[in-house]
Amino acid sequence: MGKVQSFVVAIPARYASTRLPGKPLQPISGVPMILHVVQRALSAGAAQVVVATDDVRVAGALDGQPVRVAMTRADHASGSDRLAECAEQLGWDDDTIVVNLQGDEPLAPPSGIRAVAAALGDSDAPMATLAVPITDADELFNPNCVKVVCDAGGNALYFSRAPLPWARDAFSGSAREIPPGLPFLRHIGIYAYRAGFLRRFARLSPTPLERAESLEQLRALEHGFRIAVRLAPEPFPGGVDTAEDLQRVRAALSR
Numbered sequence: 001m002g003k004v005q006s007f008v009v010a011i012p013a014r015y016a017s018t019r020l021p022g023k024p025l026q027p028i029s030g031v032p033m034i035l036h037v038v039q040r041a042l043s044a045g046a047a048q049v050v051v052a053t054d055d056v057r058v059a060g061a062l063d064g065q066p067v068r069v070a071m072t073r074a075d076h077a078s079g080s081d082r083l084a085e086c087a088e089q090l091g092w093d094d095d096t097i098v099v100n101l102q103g104d105e106p107l108a109p110p111s112g113i114r115a116v117a118a119a120l121g122d123s124d125a126p127m128a129t130l131a132v133p134i135t136d137a138d139e140l141f142n143p144n145c146v147k148v149v150c151d152a153g154g155n156a157l158y159f160s161r162a163p164l165p166w167a168r169d170a171f172s173g174s175a176r177e178i179p180p181g182l183p184f185l186r187h188i189g190i191y192a193y194r195a196g197f198l199r200r201f202a203r204l205s206p207t208p209l210e211r212a213e214s215l216e217q218l219r220a221l222e223h224g225f226r227i228a229v230r231l232a233p234e235p236f237p238g239g240v241d242t243a244e245d246l247q248r249v250r251a252a253l254s255r
Contacts, residue, residue, distance in 0.1 A: 037101060083098065100192070129188065165183075
């Protein structure tokens with residue numbers, strides 16, 4: 001990993017999550033989840049941490065924290081779209097490296113936040129993200145686990161909720177064991193881009209694959225932009241999508 005350039009961390013925090021309403025304010029060890037995410041961003045050494053939200057209740061939970069709050073519209077299609085509005089509000093230069101850390105990642109390791117910023121700096125792709133190897137078959141076949149397939153240069157070919165790549169022989173019939181020799185990768189929902197590309201991304205029209213998979217990064221691929229994918233430097237626990245995820249994270253942090 002190259003030298004990490006200065007970067008900002010922007011955290012999209014939408015209140016009305018479909019599967020877990022009020023998700024940013026769900027308590028974990030007596031503290032709203034969004035505060036755990038903010039602390040991870042601060043620990044990573046970000047030059048600035050911004051929370052982009054659409055709800056005053058989330059903003060209120062951040063009173064007294066060393067972060068900037070950007071009140072954004074409620075109708076954004078994705079976190080990146082929300083951060084594009086944030087970039088306009090704060091007037092970031094086009095070259096500013098922005099790390100998009102999802103507001104439901106209270107276990108995000110600071111090393112991973114730094115790594116995705118470095119990945120963007122080391123690549124000529126306009127966007128970067130992270131992945132970790134999948135070693136468990138249940139995870140591979142779980143649609144809440146997003147998979148990524150890469151080319152030989154470490155750029156994303158496709159992201160999917162389906163198990164990819166599909167090992168034809170190994171997965172024939174009812175077989176559900178991970179075959180050796182194939183790079184099964186779980187995509188981690190953390191991104192880095194320069195503010196100029198973030199603005200450009202938000203102007204791109206939503207795409208069929210993006211809608212079908214409900215994965216915002218597919219919009220960039222469908223419009224012909226490359227996404228650099230690098231392995232995370234340490235395990236990156238899953239975020240919070242469901243009530244079961246929330247219990248898992250509460251248990252982890254209570255330890």
